Amino acid sequence: TLYTDPSQVPAANKYTYIIVGAGPAGSVLANRLSEDSNNKVLLIEAGPSDSVNPYIPVPFLCHGLSPDTNVNWNYTTVPQIGLGGRKVPYPRGRTLGGSSSINYMIWTVGPSSDFDRWAAAVGDSSFSWKNVQGIIKGIEALVPPADGHNTTGQIIPSIHGTNGPVHISVQGYPNEMDSKVFGATAQLSAEFPFNEDMNSGNPLGIGWTQFSVGGGVRYSGAKAYLDPIISSRSNLDIVLNAQVTKIVRTGTSGGLPVFNGVQFAQSASSSKYSFNATKEVILAAGAINTPQLLMLSGIGPSAELSSHGIPTVVDLPDVGAHLQDHVVLPNVWLVNSTFTYDDLVYNETLFIEDYVQWQTSHNGPLATGPTTETGWFRLPSNSQILKAYGDPSSGPLSPHYEFLFAEAFSSFVQESPAAGHYMMLSTNLITPTSRGTVKLASANPFDDPLIDPALLASTFDKLTIREAIKAARRFAAAPAWKGYLVGEYAGTGFAAAQTDAQIDAYASANAATVFHPFGTAFMSPASSSKGVVTPDFKVKKTHGLRIVDASVFPYIPTSHPQAAVYIFAEKAVKAIKNS
Numbered sequence: 001t002l003y004t005d006p007s008q009v010p011a012a013n014k015y016t017y018i019i020v021g022a023g024p025a026g027s028v029l030a031n032r033l034s035e036d037s038n039n040k041v042l043l044i045e046a047g048p049s050d051s052v053n054p055y056i057p058v059p060f061l062c063h064g065l066s067p068d069t070n071v072n073w074n075y076t077t078v079p080q081i082g083l084g085g086r087k088v089p090y091p092r093g094r095t096l097g098g099s100s101s102i103n104y105m106i107w108t109v110g111p112s113s114d115f116d117r118w119a120a121a122v123g124d125s126s127f128s129w130k131n132v133q134g135i136i137k138g139i140e141a142l143v144p145p146a147d148g149h150n151t152t153g154q155i156i157p158s159i160h161g162t163n164g165p166v167h168i169s170v171q172g173y174p175n176e177m178d179s180k181v182f183g184a185t186a187q188l189s190a191e192f193p194f195n196e197d198m199n200s201g202n203p204l205g206i207g208w209t210q211f212s213v214g215g216g217v218r219y220s221g222a223k224a225y226l227d228p229i230i231s232s233r234s235n236l237d238i239v240l241n242a243q244v245t246k247i248v249r250t251g252t253s254g255g256l257p258v259f260n261g262v263q264f265a266q267s268a269s270s271s272k273y274s275f276n277a278t279k280e281v282i283l284a285a286g287a288i289n290t291p292q293l294l295m296l297s298g299i300g301p302s303a304e305l306s307s308h309g310i311p312t313v314v315d316l317p318d319v320g321a322h323l324q325d326h327v328v329l330p331n332v333w334l335v336n337s338t339f340t341y342d343d344l345v346y347n348e349t350l351f352i353e354d355y356v357q358w359q360t361s362h363n364g365p366l367a368t369g370p371t372t373e374t375g376w377f378r379l380p381s382n383s384q385i386l387k388a389y390g391d392p393s394s395g396p397l398s399p400h401y402e403f404l405f406a407e408a409f410s411s412f413v414q415e416s417p418a419a420g421h422y423m424m425l426s427t428n429l430i431t432p433t434s435r436g437t438v439k440l441a442s443a444n445p446f447d448d449p450l451i452d453p454a455l456l457a458s459t460f461d462k463l464t465i466r467e468a469i470k471a472a473r474r475f476a477a478a479p480a481w482k483g484y485l486v487g488e489y490a491g492t493g494f495a496a497a498q499t500d501a502q503i504d505a506y507a508s509a510n511a512a513t514v515f516h517p518f519g520t521a522f523m524s525p526a527s528s529s530k531g532v533v534t535p536d537f538k539v540k541k542t543h544g545l546r547i548v549d550a551s552v553f554p555y556i557p558t559s560h561p562q563a564a565v566y567i568f569a570e571k572a573v574k575a576i577k578n579s
């Protein structure tokens, strides 16, 4: 049953599992745990249905879902030291599908070494690359792009799943820039090699972006895992517009506090409702709201809790610590072209034509994701930066920085100019050594948490993004761009940023988040005094409570991370079913 208001859930209902948050992780859990008809499952989502915003299913319109929309928590960071004290928007999805309903849909599983490093860090080989292959194939269904073109040479079908819930495709509708990107890749292949499929375990090089898009439609966690079962599974209840305000301690077992109750409400002024799970409460509220909720419930660093008058039930200092995020720096070039996606911003008639085409056939330019090529690179092995600061990557296949290409103006700091044609080649920092925090602003669950992703805060991060910008300029100097790239855009300070000091100042003034918070309730061996959850996703020093979402990763994926979240969630299901 789908309830749109907390007051509709019958008070007499009994649940085996209560899941908090309907992002990709929560959607996987709700589907898999309700496969067993003996389980009665309640999925609680703070936001509304994903049907309230018509842009959600339209791949290219992901740009219109952040910031400040009705399916978003619309957070802002605290002032960022590495960004000259700027605060930056920090969108998180607040609807069925969570952030996978507002994200940019880039689908990357990351390097094999990420999985092997997680396995080593948590002391459990089931997380290794070799051991998650079956899980990855079970999640994916590789499908043709919306324009149906032959994808030979763009993707290796044999490494993908064919029958999973999340549809995956390359973008379709090749544009003018694509041939230039691959021309430059061929010309400069020693530094920027072509990679036919970056989801093979080796992402390095430049290739076609794969998206969680099928048939021209976004595949969010909700579309993939909830839509197919929402009306048929009588043992699954979903309640929308219900914000969990506290995880409730219901007793003690074996000397440990049992946390299998939840309290939720529609808003600060509305009534509160409480339910207990007979087995477990599973937090899947994401890397920002999961630590917030733990702290509101007395689970976290005791000094932080007592500063807000919250009694500590379980002292876990790593709750809200170790926040890791990727940094985006959109670099813009002017291009010599009569059409780029900028025209959709300038020409309303054209936009409406394309939108109508998408509405009638799920086809056309809006049926594709926003960034047609992606590249992953390492600092050179003799790099002074690696010598001085160590190598934070997971191994020789793990990238330090990324290129993302889009045939349009893009800046997180400025509005689009009123005219002109542009290309964006963003340089993204993938292995940050900075660590930030999520803290409470107050004991009121309806106050936004204080989010400090510490963007570009460390010297390693600053020096690496500087090298990435220089690499992007080397790539843009390839002969293939001649006649197409006109010059670097001046308005963001890019063209004028030539000395190292100028480049650093430009990066600090223009960088923002790639929206990938991770690690705020990280996993470690059960015997370790560090960390928040055990390798079977149980919250340490408690009974009846697990966390399954982006919070639990000991290191941020060196990729776009949604695939890793699905993989961890499918792994967690196995752990829950086995216990």
Ligand SMILES: Cc1cc2nc3c(=O)[nH]c(=O)nc-3n(C[C@H](O)[C@H](O)[C@H](O)COP(=O)(O)OP(=O)(O)OC[C@H]3O[C@@H](n4cnc5c(N)ncnc54)[C@H](O)[C@@H]3O)c2cc1C
Residues within 6 Å of the ligand: 020, 021, 022, 023, 024, 025, 026, 044, 045, 046, 047, 066, 091, 092, 093, 094, 095, 096, 097, 098, 099, 100, 102, 103, 104, 105, 106, 107, 108, 242, 243, 244, 245, 284, 285, 286, 287, 289, 290, 293, 514, 515, 516, 517, 548, 549, 550, 551, 559, 560, 561, 562, 563, 565
């Ligand atoms: C704008 C944007 C673009 C992105 N682009 C990409 C991309 O292209 N590729 C990629 O791989 N990744 C991308 N990501 C990241 C990716 O979407 C996330 O890593 C992933 O969704 C995290 O999943 P999650 O289940 O941990 O949390 P979330 O997806 O954040 O879901 C958490 C859910 O819990 C709900 N919730 C939170 N608190 C409560 C509460 N107290 N009570 C009830 N419900 C609650 C939220 O409303 C939300 O629905 C992007 C993210 C954003 C925001």
